[in-house]
Each structure stands twice: as C-alpha cells, then as structure tokens.
Amino acid sequence: MENINKLENREVIDTNAKLEAIHQDIKRLMEKSNQEYLDLMLVNLKKDILSSITAYVTDDIENGLEKSMVDPCQMRETCKTRFTQFLWENIELIKQDKVPKEIIDNKKAELDEIRKTAPFDKCDICFSEVDSLFNKQVNLISSLQIYENNEEDKTExxxxxEEIMVKNVLDPISNKQRLQILKFMAFETRTFTAISELTGLRGGNLLFHIQKLLENGLILQRHERGDYMITEKGYNLLIMLSNFKKYLE
Incomplete structure (x- = not known):
C-alpha cells in the first residue's frame, strides 16, 4: 500500500512538472506572439506617421513656393520647378532611419550653388522661402532621429x-533677473552699483540674487567688496542656453 502511495505521489509530481513545463511553453509563446504583434504595430505606425509627414511636407512645398515666389517674373516657373525638385529630393531623406550630417551639408552646398546662378536682386525673396522650407525639413529630420536608438546618449x-542639476544649475537661472545678471557680466566685470542700475533691484533684494549665483559657482567676487565676474561654469551655461535658443524660435 505504501509503495502504491509513493507511486501515485511520484505520478502527481511528474504530472505537475509536465503541466508547469507546458504552462511555461504557452507563456513564452504568448509573450513572443505579443512582442511580434507589438513590433508589427510599431512598424505600421511608423509607416502611417511617415506617410502623413510626407503629405504635409509636400503640401508645404507647393503652398510655400506658390504664395511666396515673386510674381510676375519671367523665370518664375523655371525656378519653381528647380526649387521643387530640390525640396522633394529631401522628402526621401525624411523617410530614412539615419541621415548623416555630411548629406545635410551637401544639400546646403547644393542650394548655395543654385543661389549663385540667381540673375536678379529680387531672387533673394524666392531664395528666402526656399531657405525657410529647407530648414523646416532639416529640423524635422533632426527631430525624427532623436528617437533612433543611441546607447551613448541614453547612458548620458x-x-x-536630478537633484544636483536642479539645485546647482536650473534653480539659479530660473529667475529672470538672475539670468539677466549673468548675461550682464558675460564679457566684463561688473560692480554692485552697475548691476543694481541694470536690474532696478536695491540692497538686500539684489544681494539675495547675487548670493544665489555666488553659492552655485556661476559668478565670483574678485575680493571683498570688489567687482563681480562670471566663472567658466557660468559662461559655459550661457553658451548652452544660446545654443538652445534656436528651438524657441
């Protein structure tokens, strides 16, 4: 009887093990299927997005050139055909996963060569619109490529x-007057009086903002009661902000 019970227990254990193995196989199959389905959805979504972007860019080219090119002009249709061809070629770049900087530089050089053949002063009006449309395309390409996998950027x-960055960088320049003070001393030292005249702040109010910049190493005072000057950290921060400015336009 005891042997029968052991046999039955072993069979139960074996059965449970087999069921667990089957369960794991089904789970892996479902996970794989779900992942494949998700990948397929992402591929189709990307196609839809690129299709919509392409349609938008195409319309933008047509409408922009039609409305902004000089009219009347004997070269209008010839130039419009050339500009359209140049801008349409860039639509193919938008569809690519990665566009090297060299290709963008080559396209800029190509546009410069076209500009050299412009016969009239009023051609600047037409080229201004082409520049605008081209820059839109370049910005769009750059934005789309942000989402490409870049392990180095992801690590950085x-x-x-977060805490240190907010405390030592973002918080000190989050105030308009502190940023104004920092810009004011970007290229030369400034006295307390000069900073006061610039900002309209007096006494303790101005001292509070100056102290904030001092504490975070963005400016320094050359000696007690002396002039204030920007530090390397403060200057590099201004350069970073000036580079970011193009995204606000």
Missing amino acids: ISSIP
Missing part, C-alpha cells in the same frame, strides 16, 4: 543627477 541622459 540616464546619468543626469
């Missing part, structure tokens, strides 16, 4: 220390 972004 992941390593940003």
Whole structure:
C-alpha cells in the first residue's frame, strides 16, 4: 500500500512538472506572439506617421513656393520647378532611419550653388522661402532621429543627477533677473552699483540674487567688496542656453 502511495505521489509530481513545463511553453509563446504583434504595430505606425509627414511636407512645398515666389517674373516657373525638385529630393531623406550630417551639408552646398546662378536682386525673396522650407525639413529630420536608438546618449541622459542639476544649475537661472545678471557680466566685470542700475533691484533684494549665483559657482567676487565676474561654469551655461535658443524660435 505504501509503495502504491509513493507511486501515485511520484505520478502527481511528474504530472505537475509536465503541466508547469507546458504552462511555461504557452507563456513564452504568448509573450513572443505579443512582442511580434507589438513590433508589427510599431512598424505600421511608423509607416502611417511617415506617410502623413510626407503629405504635409509636400503640401508645404507647393503652398510655400506658390504664395511666396515673386510674381510676375519671367523665370518664375523655371525656378519653381528647380526649387521643387530640390525640396522633394529631401522628402526621401525624411523617410530614412539615419541621415548623416555630411548629406545635410551637401544639400546646403547644393542650394548655395543654385543661389549663385540667381540673375536678379529680387531672387533673394524666392531664395528666402526656399531657405525657410529647407530648414523646416532639416529640423524635422533632426527631430525624427532623436528617437533612433543611441546607447551613448541614453547612458548620458540616464546619468543626469536630478537633484544636483536642479539645485546647482536650473534653480539659479530660473529667475529672470538672475539670468539677466549673468548675461550682464558675460564679457566684463561688473560692480554692485552697475548691476543694481541694470536690474532696478536695491540692497538686500539684489544681494539675495547675487548670493544665489555666488553659492552655485556661476559668478565670483574678485575680493571683498570688489567687482563681480562670471566663472567658466557660468559662461559655459550661457553658451548652452544660446545654443538652445534656436528651438524657441
């Protein structure tokens, strides 16, 4: 009887093990199927997005050139055909996963060569619109490529220390007057009086903002009661902000 019970227990254990193995196989199959379905959805979504972007860019070219090119002009249709061809070629770049900087530089050089053949002063009006449309395309290409996998960038972004960054960088320049003070001393030292005249702040109010910049190493005072000057950290921060300015336009 005891042997029968052991046999039955072993069979139960074996059956449970087999069921667990089947369960794991089904789970892996479902996960794989779900992932394949998700990948397919993402591929189709990307196609839809690119299709919509392409349609938008095409319309933008047509409408922009039609409305902004000089009219009347004996060269209008000839130039419009050339500009359209140049801008349409860039639509294919938008569809690519990665566009090297060299290709963009070559397209800029190509547009410069076209500009050299312009016969009239009023051609600047037409080229201004082409420049605008081309820059839109370049910005769009750059934005789309942000989402390409770049392990180095991902590592750098992941390593940003939030608390320290907010405390030592973002908070000190989050105030308009502190940023104004920092810009004011970007290229020369400034006295307390000069800073006061610039900002309209007096006494303790101005001292509070100056102290904030001092504490975070963005400016320094050359000696007690002396002039204030920007530090390397403060200057580099201004350069970073000036580079970011193009995204606000």
